[in-house]
Amino acid sequence: KSVSNELTFLPSFYVDTIEYNSVTNRATIIGYDFLHKLDSMPIGNFDITYPTYAQNYILDIVEPVGGYGEFEGINHLIREAPNVSPTASAREVLAAMAEFTGTICYVSYDNNIRFRRMRPGDFVDVLTPDDYFDLSVGDEPLYLTLVGSTNEFDNDIYYYGNKGFSQVFRNNPFLYRDDAQTIINLVAEQVLSLQTVQYRLDWRGCPAYELGDFLILQDKDGNANYVLFFNETFTYDGGLSSKSDWEPGETDDIDLARSYAGDTGKI
Secondary structure (H helix, E strand, C coil), rough: HHHHHCCCEEEECCEEEEEEEECCCEEEEEEEHHHHHHHCEHHHHCHHHCCCHHHHHHHHHHHHCCCEEEECCCCCCCCCCCCCCCCHHHHHHHHHHHHCCCEEEEEEEEEEEEEEEECCCCEEEHHHCCHEEEEEECCCEEEEEEEEEECCCCCCCCEECCCCEEEEEEEEEHCCCCCCCHHHHHHHHHHCCEECCCCEEEEEECCCCCCCCCCEECCCCCEEEEEEECEEEEEEEEEEEEEEEEECCCCCCCCCCCCCCCEEEEC
């Protein structure tokens, strides 16, 4: 495909364990990317001063331990420390930060953690029947229609959008603030109307694709299926092959639909 002619840089992986099976004469090497390192680093070990902006907060975590930060989200001002235990892992906090800023985060290359905004209609590539071995897709596209948040007691529920497929943030430590509704509004305005469809794809694969890429999968009848690319497994056994699939779970419902018909508000 078009991106396959580009020079592609992949994440660095660090060896965690090596297991050798003397019967099969095979070695199994398990490695992880940079985010795994942050699992064992408590957020309390990092020197973060307030007020600060979201992008600076990220850099204060990743740069001291040899990482980089690529930020495309909402650069909120953080006036005081979030409601998080100092023993929480830095990776947990970065995941909460991704929600807070309307992004997804992952290692894109080397030790670079990309906080990526997903943009509807920003297509990366089109795959036709000539490009894959097998493809199955769902009957109807899925649209994100509501974003909300709640805490562990379900006594502060904020939402923006309309009844439908929902994404709810639970106990996000950056949302314990007076302007939580404003934050939810800003995030929702960026991600509502994101479109994807359930699919299962078996093909040669393309290592240049990144999480959150927007692809068009053309079926054998010529129909265009719009897909957010979130999951892939590569296999190399003399040739490269790939399996990618996504299916929706239950809509993320916390009774947000119990008493409203849409718009914004607090329950």
